Amino acid sequence: MDNSIPLFVNENLETDNFLSGDEAHHASKVIRLCVGERIQVTDGKGNLVQAIVTEVLRNSVNYSIIEHHKCESKACRLHLAVAPTKNMERYEFMLEKCTEFGFSRLTPIICEHSERTIVKTERLNRVMTAAAKQSLKIIFPVLDESQKFRTFIENCKHVSHKFIAVCSEIEKVPLIKAVPVDGDAVVMIGPEGDFSFTELELALQHGFVAVSLGDSRLRTETAGIAACHTFYVKKE
Amino acid sequence: MDNSIPLFVNENLETDNFLSGDEAHHASKVIRLCVGERIQVTDGKGNLVQAIVTEVLRNSVNYSIIEHHKCESKACRLHLAVAPTKNMERYEFMLEKCTEFGFSRLTPIICEHSERTIVKTERLNRVMTAAAKQSLKIIFPVLDESQKFRTFIENCKHVSHKFIAVCSEIEKVPLIKAVPVDGDAVVMIGPEGDFSFTELELALQHGFVAVSLGDSRLRTETAGIAACHTFYVKKE
Numbered sequence: 001m002d003n004s005i006p007l008f009v010n011e012n013l014e015t016d017n018f019l020s021g022d023e024a025h026h027a028s029k030v031i032r033l034c035v036g037e038r039i040q041v042t043d044g045k046g047n048l049v050q051a052i053v054t055e056v057l058r059n060s061v062n063y064s065i066i067e068h069h070k071c072e073s074k075a076c077r078l079h080l081a082v083a084p085t086k087n088m089e090r091y092e093f094m095l096e097k098c099t100e101f102g103f104s105r106l107t108p109i110i111c112e113h114s115e116r117t118i119v120k121t122e123r124l125n126r127v128m129t130a131a132a133k134q135s136l137k138i139i140f141p142v143l144d145e146s147q148k149f150r151t152f153i154e155n156c157k158h159v160s161h162k163f164i165a166v167c168s169e170i171e172k173v174p175l176i177k178a179v180p181v182d183g184d185a186v187v188m189i190g191p192e193g194d195f196s197f198t199e200l201e202l203a204l205q206h207g208f209v210a211v212s213l214g215d216s217r218l219r220t221e222t223a224g225i226a227a228c229h230t231f232y233v234k235k236e
Numbered sequence: 237m238d239n240s241i242p243l244f245v246n247e248n249l250e251t252d253n254f255l256s257g258d259e260a261h262h263a264s265k266v267i268r269l270c271v272g273e274r275i276q277v278t279d280g281k282g283n284l285v286q287a288i289v290t291e292v293l294r295n296s297v298n299y300s301i302i303e304h305h306k307c308e309s310k311a312c313r314l315h316l317a318v319a320p321t322k323n324m325e326r327y328e329f330m331l332e333k334c335t336e337f338g339f340s341r342l343t344p345i346i347c348e349h350s351e352r353t354i355v356k357t358e359r360l361n362r363v364m365t366a367a368a369k370q371s372l373k374i375i376f377p378v379l380d381e382s383q384k385f386r387t388f389i390e391n392c393k394h395v396s397h398k399f400i401a402v403c404s405e406i407e408k409v410p411l412i413k414a415v416p417v418d419g420d421a422v423v424m425i426g427p428e429g430d431f432s433f434t435e436l437e438l439a440l441q442h443g444f445v446a447v448s449l450g451d452s453r454l455r456t457e458t459a460g461i462a463a464c465h466t467f468y469v470k471k472e
Contacts, residue, residue, distance in 0.1 A: 003453070093329055100458045101450070135453045174472040214337070214468055217239065217371045222336045229465045232450055236410040 001048060001069075005040050006031055007133055013043035017051075019061040027053075027061045039063060044132060044140030046071045071138045077104040077184045078231045079159070081152055082224045083191035084108045084116045091119075092127045094221035098228040099131035099141055104184075108146040113193030119146040149199055152188075153206045161185040164208040165223055167194050172210040175227060179234040187211070187227045192220060237284060237305075241274050242267055243369055249279035253287075255297040263289075263297045275299060280368060280376030282307045307374045313340040313420045314467045315395070317388055318460045319427035320344045320352045327355075328363045330457035334464040335367035335377055340420075344382040349429030355382040385435055388424075389442050397421040400444040401459055403430050408446040411463060415470040423447070423463045428456060 001007075008023045010016060019027050019041070027033045033053050041063065042048045047070060051063035080103055085091045095106060106128075108119040125143055132140045147155070156162055160183035166172055167190075175187070188195075188203065195203070204210065213226045237243075244259045246252060255263050255277070263269045269289050277299065278284045283306060287299035316339055321327045331342060342364075344355040361379055368376045383391070392398055396419035402408055403426075411423070424431075424439065431439070440446065449462045 097458050097461065100452055100454050101462070102452055134455070137452075174469075176469045176472050212472075214472060216336055216338055216373075216468070218336050219370070222333050225333065225461060226337070226465055226468075229462055230469055232452070232462075233410075233412045233466055233469060236412050236448075236450055 001136055001138065002040065002050070003136060005038050005050075006033075007040045007042060007136055009044055009129060009133060010041050011043055013041060013047050013049065017063055017065065019063070020059065024057075024059055024061045028056050028058075033061065042138045044129070044138070046139045048138045069138075078228065079103075079105040079107070079184065079186040080189070080224055080228060081107045081109045081186060082189040083111050083114050083220060084119045084146065085220050086115045086192065088116075088119075088123075090219070090221040092124060094224040095124055095128055095143075096131040097225045099128050099137070100135040101228050101232040102135075102137065103141055103228050103231070104139075105142045105144065107144040107152060109149050109152050109188065110146055111149045111191050112196040112199055114191045115193075116191075117146075121145060149195075150202065153203060153208070156186055156206070159184050159186045162188075162203075162206070162208040163211045164188045164195070164200065164203045165190070165213050165227060166200060166210045167217065168200070170200070170210055172212045175211040175213055175230050176234070178209065178211055179231055185231070189220060189223045189227060237372055237374065238276065238286070239372060241276050241286075242269075243276045243278060243372055245280055245365060245369060246277050247279055249277060249283050249285065253299055253301065255299070256295065260293075260295055260297045264292050264294075269297060278374045280365070280374070282375045284374045305374075314464065315339075315341040315343070315420065315422040316425070316460055316464060317343045317345045317422060318425040319347050319350050319456060320355045320382065321456050322351045322428060324352075324355075324359075326455070326457040328360060330460040331360055331364055331379075332367040333461045335364050335373070336371040337464050337468040338371075338373065339377055339464050339467070340375075341378045341380065343380040343388060345385050345388050345424065346382055347385045347427050348432040348435055350427040351429075352427075353382075357381060385431075386438065389439060389444070392422055392442070395420050395422050398424075398439075398442070398444040399447045400424045400431070400436065400439045401426070401449050401463060402436060402446045403453070404436070406436070406446055408448045411447040411449055411466050412470070414445060414447055415467055421467070425456060425459045425463060 055062040291298040
């Protein structure tokens with residue numbers, strides 16, 4: 001990855017040697033790329049090519065590949081499961097910040113105390129892609145459709161490290177001391193009204209470990225950012 | 237502090253036993269407090285009282301104090317000096333998140349590469365106060381008027397621990413490994429175009445230590461959140 005060369009996304013990197021849609025528009029109209037200029041293109045799944053622009057058309061920017069890189073994912077993969085906030089701007093901001101730090105997957109979970117139960121992932125996906133490009137990521141996080149709390153927990157059966165962030169006064173460990181060095185990890189974060197007692201019980205029965213994100217009372221989206229950044233600083 | 241009792245702000249806590257302005261409006265019209273109900277009131281400077289509402293008037297809510305607490309500030313005090321972002325919503329969001337985690341002071345610094353050179357602190361102060369109340373803080377952060385980079389550095393002469401977050405490829409230590417256990421600390425974060433070479437040189441000459449906030453390329457406001465959260469997790 002060369003920070004000085006503009007980065008574009010092409011989901012069909014293996015088969016198509018051109019940018020299309022928004023990416024072509026951005027390349028031709030915003031950055032105004034010319035034939036002969038260097039670009040980098042990723043599929044957001046770990047593949048990156050260094051390329052040279054060969055043709056700038058109305059809806060397509062063609063390029064010729066010079067070099068191909070494959071990026072392996074980091075040792076510990078963080079999956080965040082965060083209840084959607086009432087105000088979706090806050091959720092978008094959280095997704096943007098977490099994407100900048102780096103994480104592998106986000107599932108909006110619908111909980112008993114959730115005021116919002118419908119999540120439109122299209123806009124979230126745009127926010128995520130923009131943040132991933134801006135922070136030069138080659139592996140983009142995956143954004144799931146929302147799932148009910150119980151369904152999500154049952155789907156997590158095979159995850160090595162499972163955490164649930166809780167505000168209530170039960171026994172819990174600070175997340176910073178629980179971050180695993182490798183394997184997959186999932187951190188669940190509840191809605192404005194927190195998880196219900198039943199949900200917490202169910203999570204503990206399913207092998208989730210109760211963790212704390214520090215002494216402050218944090219908003220849902222702040223807890224998401226805090227959890228992601230806790231994994232990020234542990235890599236250093 | 238009792239999380240279940242609503243918290244209000246009264247800057248003149250020592251002399252006046254009533255809420256006024258926005259706080260009175262919030263108490264009487266939004267929460268609709270009645271005579272006899274319990275409230276907590278802070279001046280945001282470390283004082284907190286437990287009180288009982290004695291009268292609800294149009295522009296004032298009077299109370300009678302039951303108990304007085306004094307909160308001492310934490311061992312390490314974090315002063316953030318962050319260049320304002322072009323889009324002030326991002327800066328507001330950063331201030332909100334940092335207030336939730338807890339820190340002592342924010343100075344907007346105007347740098348050589350700053351696109352924004354004017355900062356209106358009135359709105360920022362409102363954002364900060366709302367976040368401080370929401371996260372039940374008794375000591376609120378102080379928001380300075382903006383300062384030029386050079387002025388700020390010269391004003392930092394007597395700070396024990398001084399850090400400058402840099403993106404460029406110079407020698408630097410991870411901030412997480414440099415967080416001091418006590419004393420005052422300041423962390424400077426540059427604008428979208430980063431600090432200039434001259435600014436970096438000047439900071440190093442003035443005893444600032446170059447630190448890194450990890451491998452990702454972070455936006456200015458994300459770097460601010462990351463720095464603040466790094467101090468926050470170190471307390472655990």
